Amino acid sequence: MTLKEVKDILSAEVISGDHDLGKEIKCAFAAELLSDVLALAQQGALLITGFTNSQVVYAADLANLCAILFIRGKKPNEETKRLATQKKLPLLTTPFMMFEACGILYEYGLKTCAIEMENGKDGK
Amino acid sequence: MTLSDLVKSFGLKIEAGKDRLREGVTGGYASDLLSDVIAHSRKGNVWITIQTHPNIVAVATMKELSGIILTGGRQPEAETIQKAEHEGIPILASPLFTFELVGRLYQMGISGMSPC
C-alpha cells in the first residue's frame, strides 16, 4: 500500500514533510508511547498515532519509518512540521479515530509490523 | 457482542474481572494517552492500549468502559489487577499488536463510533 492510497482511503491531508506519496508502506504500527515505537516498529513502517510533539518526528526518523499518520484530525505544531520537512518525513492527518483508522487500513490489507526481537534477549 | 465473545474469538488472557465478561461492548477505543480516552471514549467501549499502570482502572471506571485489552503481550502491574478486581473492570490481554487486534475487532463488527 502506498501513502497515496492511505490518503485516499482515510480522507487524509498531507500536512508537511515529503510529498512523495508514491512511497510504499512496509507495515503499520499504532502507538502513542514512543519507546514501543522504537522497540518494535520496523523500518519503512507507517506510524499511526495521536502523539503530536516533536519527539515523534525524532523517533520516527531514528527508526527509519516511512511516514506518520495523526488521527482524529490532530495536527502538530509548527516546530514539529518544520522538523518533518527538514527530515523529509511525510506527516498526514486523518479525521478518523485511531480505532477506525486501523480497522479500515487493516481491511484494505495493510499488515502489522512483524515481531523482530526475541523476548528476554540480552545485548550481544 | 460481549467481552466473553472476544475472549473466545481471540484467545484473550483474562487478567482481572472474569465475572464481568457478559458486558456488552458498545464500540472500541484505541489510545495510549489517558487524556484522549477521558475526552473521547464512550460508555461501554472496550479500550485497547499498552498502558499497564493502575491509573487505567480509574479512567475505565470514570468513563464506564466495558473493559480494557492490553496488546503486545503486555501484562498489567500487580496493583492494576488489584484495583481492577476491586472496581469490577475486566482486563484482558493479547499478544497481538494494537494495529492487528483493532483490525480484527473491526472486521468482527466492532466500530469506533458508538451510538450516542
Add this chain to the structure above:
Amino acid sequence: MERTENNILFHRIFPIEGGDFTNAGSTSDQIKKILKEAGFSNTLIRRICIAAFEAEMNVICYASKGTLSLYIARSFLKIVVNDEGKGIRDINLAMSEGYSTADEKIRELGFGAGMGLPNIRKNADEMVLTSQFNQGTHLEFTVYLDRQEAALPFE
C-alpha cells in the same frame, strides 16, 4: 605514535537539561547527523541512536540535568551518560520491561512505558548502569564495530 584499536578518534559532550521536553530528541538527532557524515551504516546508526534517544529521554524525564558523551574509536562507538537527580532505587526492576516510575505528566507526554532501559540493552553490545538513589545515574553503552558488517568508513 601508532594508533591502537581503542584510541578515541572523536569525542563530543552534549548537555541535557532535565524537564526540557521541548528539545527532547535533539541530542540523538545531532548524533545521527555526526554518524551519518562519518559514513557509518544505517543499521549501526539506528541501533546507537535509538539507544541514545532512550538515554536522553531518561535524563529529561527523571533527572535535573546531565551530559551525554559520544565517543568514536576505531573498533567501537560508545555513549556515556551522567546525570544528577533522583537516580534509580532498584536497577534490576528498572531493567525489566514494563517497569516504570513515570508520573502523570511524563505519561501524558507519551513516555514512561517502561521500555527505555530494556531498549538500550537490546541495541547495545555492552551496557553498564550504576546509580545512587537521590544523587544520580551513570549509564554507558557500547557497540563494537568489528561485530558489524561495515568496516570503519575512514580506514
